Amino acid sequence: MEFTMKKLKRAACLLLATVFVCLSVGCKKDETTTAATTTAAPTTEATTTTEATTEATTEATTTTEATTEATTTTEATTESSADETYAEGYPVELTDIYGTKTVIKAKPQRIVSLSPACTELVYYLGQESALVGRTSACNYPLNVSAIESIGDIMQPDVEKIVSLNPDIVLTDSTMTPEATVNQLRELGLTVVILNEGTTFDGVYSKIESAGKIFNADTKAAEIIDSMKGNLEEVQEKISDARLHPSVYYVVGFGEGGDWTATGDTFINDIITMAGGDNIAKDGQSYSYNAEDLVKQDPNIIILPSWADGTFQTTAPYSELTAVKTGNVIVLESTDTLDRQGPRNVEAVEMLAKAFYPERFGEKAA
Numbered sequence: 001m002e003f004t005m006k007k008l009k010r011a012a013c014l015l016l017a018t019v020f021v022c023l024s025v026g027c028k029k030d031e032t033t034t035a036a037t038t039t040a041a042p043t044t045e046a047t048t049t050t051e052a053t054t055e056a057t058t059e060a061t062t063t064t065e066a067t068t069e070a071t072t073t074t075e076a077t078t079e080s081s082a083d084e085t086y087a088e089g090y091p092v093e094l095t096d097i098y099g100t101k102t103v104i105k106a107k108p109q110r111i112v113s114l115s116p117a118c119t120e121l122v123y124y125l126g127q128e129s130a131l132v133g134r135t136s137a138c139n140y141p142l143n144v145s146a147i148e149s150i151g152d153i154m155q156p157d158v159e160k161i162v163s164l165n166p167d168i169v170l171t172d173s174t175m176t177p178e179a180t181v182n183q184l185r186e187l188g189l190t191v192v193i194l195n196e197g198t199t200f201d202g203v204y205s206k207i208e209s210a211g212k213i214f215n216a217d218t219k220a221a222e223i224i225d226s227m228k229g230n231l232e233e234v235q236e237k238i239s240d241a242r243l244h245p246s247v248y249y250v251v252g253f254g255e256g257g258d259w260t261a262t263g264d265t266f267i268n269d270i271i272t273m274a275g276g277d278n279i280a281k282d283g284q285s286y287s288y289n290a291e292d293l294v295k296q297d298p299n300i301i302i303l304p305s306w307a308d309g310t311f312q313t314t315a316p317y318s319e320l321t322a323v324k325t326g327n328v329i330v331l332e333s334t335d336t337l338d339r340q341g342p343r344n345v346e347a348v349e350m351l352a353k354a355f356y357p358e359r360f361g362e363k364a365a
Contacts (some may be wrong), residue, residue, distance in 0.1 A: 104168070134149060135150060174348065226342075253311060337350075
């Protein structure tokens with residue numbers, strides 16, 4: 001019995017020892033598995049980082065390629081611009097009153113003029129052989145009538161202009177509506193606006209610009225020098241005049257409103273250079289009114305022939321002192337006065353003779 005009990009105790013101890021060993025081995029296995037799992041996490045992170053780096057590298061490479069392509073395009077454009085050739089004396093760049101820049105790359109061989117003043121300038125610069133179109137109002141010089149007309153000055157025939165295939169269309173802001181200018185440009189025509197109409201000096205700038213367009217700078221300079229010389233001769237004869245007659249130039253009158261050469265026009269300068277005192281010098285944009293005209297009551301009225309007779313018999317103009325005393329200068333043609341160009345000096349001389357006839361050896365009217 002005692003022996004049996006000893007055997008049972010020994011067997012129990014062996015059993016407990018076996019269980020302990022099993023438990024110990026299981027725990028170590030779990031720890032090993034956990035450790036292995038924990039170690040795998042950094043590997044996954046490393047893989048993710050590598051993928052991100054690869055993606056960033058790919059994006060950087062793509063960006064670099066795009067930048068390289070853009071740089072290549074810019075270089076090609078620059079090279080193309082640099083390779084563009086121009087005729088001698090060109091290009092000529094001009095910016096008009098609408099802010100549009102026009103580049104003339106070579107001397108125009110076919111010209112259409114939408115302004116009588118521009119047409120005259122083409123002839124003065126010796127470019128008439130290239131003139132292929134002009135308006136019905138273009139009447140100087142006389143042989144301009146042989147050039148094909150493209151219609152009315154305010155409503156030119158756009159289709160006709162296009163059919164003439166001009167290299168350049170010349171005009172100025174007072175003649176051609178902006179809508180017409182835009183239409184011509186939309187059709188691919190080169191339109192140049194020579195607008196210098198606010199001062200007499202502007203005529204010199206206008207001639208210089210036209211000279212550049214036609215590569216006729218020398219001729220333009222000769223015209224300007226001649227104008228200045230003739231102008232100096234006229235002004236020398238009236239330089240010591242103490243009394244300057246007050247003057248009003250009738251551009252329009254009646255129900256359509258009163259229009260005259262205000263202070264912001266080159267015609268105002270012509271009147272002043274001829275020794276007159278323009279009563280509308282403080283006005284703007286050719287606009288005036290009959291009330292101020294009657295109040296100012298000028299010494300001399302300058303009248304275009306189309307208004308002669310009607311103006312003098314229409315109230316309130318009929319009450320003006322100049323009308324009653326006959327101090328009305330009737331101009332058969334106002335072209336030298338109204339058209340900004342080389343003939344403006346002729347207008348200065350014409351008015352100076354009318355204001356101061358004795359200074360020019362002429363009798364008073």
